[in-house]
Amino acid sequence: MKVSTKWLNEYVPVENLDPLELSEKIERTAVEVASTEKLEDGLRKIVVGYTLDVKDHPNSDHLHICQVDIGADEPSQIVCGASNIKAGQKVIVALPNSRIAGNVKIKRGKMRGEVSEGMICALQELGFSESVVPKEYADGIYVLPEDAKPGDPVFPYLGMDETVIDLDITPNRGDLLSMRGAAHEIAAIYDQKVTLPTPKVDEDQTDNVANYVNVSAPKELAAPYMMRIIKNVTVKESPMWLQTRLWNAGIRPLNNVVDVTNYILLDYGQPLHAFDQGKLTGDQIVVRLAKEGEVLTTLDGEKRTLEANDIVITNNDVPVALAGTMGGLDTEIDNNTTTVALESAVFDSHRIRKTSRRENLHSEASMRFERGINLGTVKEALDAAAALIAELGDGQVVAGIASANEIEAQGKNVVTSVAHINKVLGTELSQADVLAIFERLGFIVTVNGEQLNVLVPTRRWDIAIEADLVEEVARIYGYDNLPTTLPAGQTTPGSYTPAQKLIRQAKQTLEATGLNQAISYGLTTTKKATRFALEEALPTELAFPMSSEHTTVRMNLISGLLDDLAYNAARKVNDVALYEQGRVFFRAEGTDRPKEVEHIAGAMTGLVRPSTWNTEKQAVDFYYAKGIVANLLQELGVKDVTYRASKLADMHPGRTAEIYAGETYLGFVGEIHPLTAKEYKLKQRVYVFELDLEKVIELPKEEKVYTPVSKYPSVTRDIALAVASDVTNQQIVDCIKQNGGAFLQDVKLFDLYQGEHITKGSKSLAYTLVYADPSGTLQDDAVNQAFEKVKAKLVETFAADIR
C-alpha cells in the first residue's frame, strides 16, 4: 500500500514529521516499510514548457523542431520525437544539465544538425511506471493542464512534491490497505486524533434506484451487497488532484467514473465496481455461483472459463462481472456511458482467493477482499463514491440504495485484564497505562473490576481474541520497552538422544578421515532417486514439481553425491572426497507416506593425496573406501562386520561388497559401474558407500571392557600359501581362526601375489599368526603344534600349497 503523506496529512497531522522517522516508527509499531520516497528526489531542472511552434525536422521523418516557452525571455528550441507533440501544449521540459529518471543527465545538443536545448519528456522519463501512465500518453510525451505556468517546476503539477511511504502489509493488517486505516494507525502511534470527512449524498428524490436495478444475493456469497445509480454522468478525464493521487498509489487513471471507484478503494479500502447501466439488458442483478464452464470476458480482454466456485454478478442470468476480482468487458464504463450502476459489497473471501489464484488475477480489489473489509464503511464508501462521481461527472445520484443482506456492523467485544497483559509481556503496566493505549487505538474500554471489556471498532476486524489485544498493547507500548529476561522455572536437562549422539559421532569420524560434509538436494529425478536404494521401495513424487530436475524425493544419498562430484569435475576439481548424512524416503506399495530413514554415504574419486616432494601420490581405490567404512563402523562400536562380494545395479560387478553386522544388512561399499559414472559425466573411477544409520543405531554395540595388557611376550609364525584364485581372504582367515587353537590372537595378511611367478589360476597369500598366553610364557612346542594343525587344515580345505 503506497501511502501519500499529503493525503494522510488531511486525516492526521504528519506534515511536521521527518518522513524517514515516520517510516521507522511505522516499522517498529505496525508493519514493514518497503520504501520511503520523495517522488521528485533525484530529478532536477525539469520545468513546464509551452510549445509556441512545432515544425517537422527537415532531416528526419519523425523528429520535430519545437519553439518552447520555458518562462525565459527567449523561447528555447527543443527537438522532440514524440508523435503527439503539437503547438499550444503545456509540456514537461528537461532543461540543459537537468537530471531525469535513472540519474540520466540531459545536455544541450544537436540532433541531425538542429540545436536542442534539452528534452520534452514522457512521464516514464520522470520515473513513472508504464502501468500508471494514462493510456493516452503511454507512447508519447505527457501534456500538462492548461493552467500550468511555463518555467515552473513540474513536480507540484504531477503530484511529485511529496513523500510516498510504501507499506508491506502482513495478511492480518488488511485494515492498512486504506488511507483511513493508515491514518488511524499513525494517530495511535503518535497519540493524535484523526479527522475524517463524511460524505454527503445529494439524492435526486424524483427518481429511485428501483427504477433501474433490483439486486439479490445469497448471504454466504455477498453480505452486504449494495448498489446505487448515478445518472446523467459525463465520462471524461479526472481532475489532476485525483489522477495524481491514483498514480502515486500505483493505479493508472482512466476516466472520472473508474478513477473515483479506485480513489474510494484507496480511501476506505472498500472495492467498488461501476457498471454501465445502459449496457445492462435488464434490471435484475443477481449474485450467484458460476455454472461450470460459463464464460466471461473480463476488462483486461481475457476470455475466462468459470468454475462452479466462482462468484459472479449476473444480469438476466448472464455473468457481467467476476465478483471482487474484475468486471466484465461488456458492461464497461466508456465515454458514452451516462448512467452508472455502482456496486459496493463484501464477498466471501475464500472464494475470491480461490478464483484470483486460479486465474492469476490479483487485483487491488481481490487483494482487499482476501484480507478482509471494514463492514462499517461498505455503505459510507458507496455514498462517498456516488457523490464524487456525480460531482466530477456533473450527474445526479438517484435516490435509494438497492441492497441485499444488509447487516448492522458492530464492533467486537474482547475481554482482557491488566494482569494477563503483564503476565504475557513480563511488564508491570498499570491500568492507566493500558487504558491510555486502548484510548490511542480508539478502542472503547469498560472497566469491570479486574476485567477490561474492550470494544474493538469494525475497522480492526483482525482483532478477535485476548492475545490480539496483548499484541496491540505490546506494539504501542513498544517492544524496545519490554524487559529482557530468560525463562525461569523448573530446570530441564539438555542433551542429545543416544541416536542423535551416534549420528553426530559418525559425521565427526568421517570428517576425521578426510571426507568433507556435503548437503545435496533432497528432491531429484525419479531415476536418480531410485537407484542405489538399500531397500525395495517405491519412489515418492511431487504432485506439481517446479522443475524436471527436482520431482522425486531421494531414496539414496549416493546419487546426490555423484551430482556433487560431477559439479566439481565440471570445474576441474578432480580429487574429491565427500560424505552426506541425511534422510532417504522409502514408500511401501499401497501407501502415500514414505518412511524416513537416516543414512550416511560417501563418494570419493581421484587422489586421496597428491604426490608431493616427499611422498608418493595415493589414489582412491576400493580398499581405501573400505578402510573409511571399516573405521567408521569400528568407531561406532559395530560388532561382527563382514564384507560379502555382491553384484548390485549401477555398481562394478567385481568391486562391490555388501556390509553386514552379523546377519544385519547395513549397506554397501564399492566402485560405481563405469556406465553409470558416465551418465553422471564422471570420467574417473568413483568409490562410494552408503549405510543405513538407523540399523546401526539399533545394533547391539561393542561394550567398552578393560582387559589387562598381557605381561607375557607374544609369538609369531608366518605362513605363505598358494591357493586357487577364487578362494577369498575371508575364507582363509575364517579357517585359520577356527583351527588356530586357544592361543591364536590375531591373523594379519602381509602379502598377496598374483602373477607370472605362480601357476595360472592361483595366488599366493602370506599371513602372520600371532599367539599369546595371557597367563604365562608360551612354550614353542605349544605354538608349533597349533601352527601345524592350521597348516594341515588349510591344505585340506583349500588344497593349499604351503610354501
Add this chain to the structure above:
Amino acid sequence: MNLKERLEEIKQKGLEEIRHAQDVKTINDVRVNLLGKKGSITEVLRGMRDLSAEERPKVGSFANTIRDELTQAIAQKNEELEALKLAKRLESETLDVTLPASPVATGTPHVLVQVIDEIEKLFLGMGFQVVDGPEIEEDHYNFEMLNLPPDHPARDMQDTFYITNQLLMRTQTSPVQARTMEVHDFSKGPLKMISPGKVYRRDTDDATHSHQFHQVEGLVIDKNITMGDLKGTLELIAKTVFGQNREIRLRPSYFPFTEPSVEVDVSCFKCGGTGCSVCKGTGWIEVLGAGMVHPNVLKMAGVDPEIYGGFAFGLGPDRFAMLKYGVDDIREFYLNDVRFLQQFSQKG
C-alpha cells in the same frame, strides 16, 4: 732411568697422545697401548720383580695412580669425542624446516551444519532438547495445527510442494512444535525444544532463493513464560551467532501460529549499526521471526492456554551463514564445490 721415571714418562706421553686423539678409534688404540695386557705400563711393571721389597709397594702404588689418571683421562676424552660425534651427526641431519609439510587430510563439516551446531550447543546448555521431525509432513501438522486452516491467506506466503492433498514437503520446521506439544507430559516439567532441519518451498532457484533450505525452530511452553523471556533468548542467539556486541530490535509481524508476532533484527555486524551495504544502510538486519504461541495452537495440541503459554521462534541457518560469511549465492550451499566447503574448515 728408573721405573718411576719411566712410568712418569709413559704418563706424560700417554696424556699427550690422549689429548691429540681425534676419534674414538685412536683413543681406543691409546688405551690398549698404555693399559692393555701388552701395554707399556704392564711392561714396566714386569720390571718390578727386580726391585727391593721396600721399593716395590711404592712403585706399585705409583703405577696404580698413573694407571688411574690415564684411565680417567681416556674416559674423559672418550666422552668429549662421543659428544663431538653426536654433534656432527645432528649437524649433518639438519632439515630445511621451511619445506612443505606432509599433508594430513581431514574433512570439514558443512557450514550450515556448523551454524546449526552452534545454536544446538547454546540451547542444550539452556536445557533444551533437540527434536527431529519428519521432512514429509501432513497438511494437518504443517498448516492446520499451526492455525493455518485451508484457504488461509498466509498460506500464500509459503508455496508448497504437495505430494497428495494431505501430504507435502514441510515448508517450515514449525510442525515439530505441534507434534512435540501433543506428546509432551507437562506434569514432568516445561517443554523446551529446538528442531533443526530441511524445509522445502516452491521457489525457482536463484542467488537468493532455494527450493530447499534449513530452519531451526524453537519452542518453550511453561506456566509463566513472558515475551521478555523471548526477547532475552533472542538476544542470546544474536550474540552467540553474530558476536557479543550485537543488539536486537523487535518489529511487529504476522505468523498465524504466534500472537503477538515479531520480526527480529540484529544490529549490523559489519558496520555496527551506522549503515553499510550489508544492512542496506539501515543499521539493522532481519534475521528471524518469533512470537508468543497462539492460544489456538496450544488448544489444538491439547494444551490448556489458560494455564500454559510460551514462545516460539524460527530462524534460517542459510540466511545466517550468508550474512555471517558474506556468501552471496544460496545455491553454493547445495552444490558442494569442495573449494567452497573447505573454506569453512577453521574449527576455532
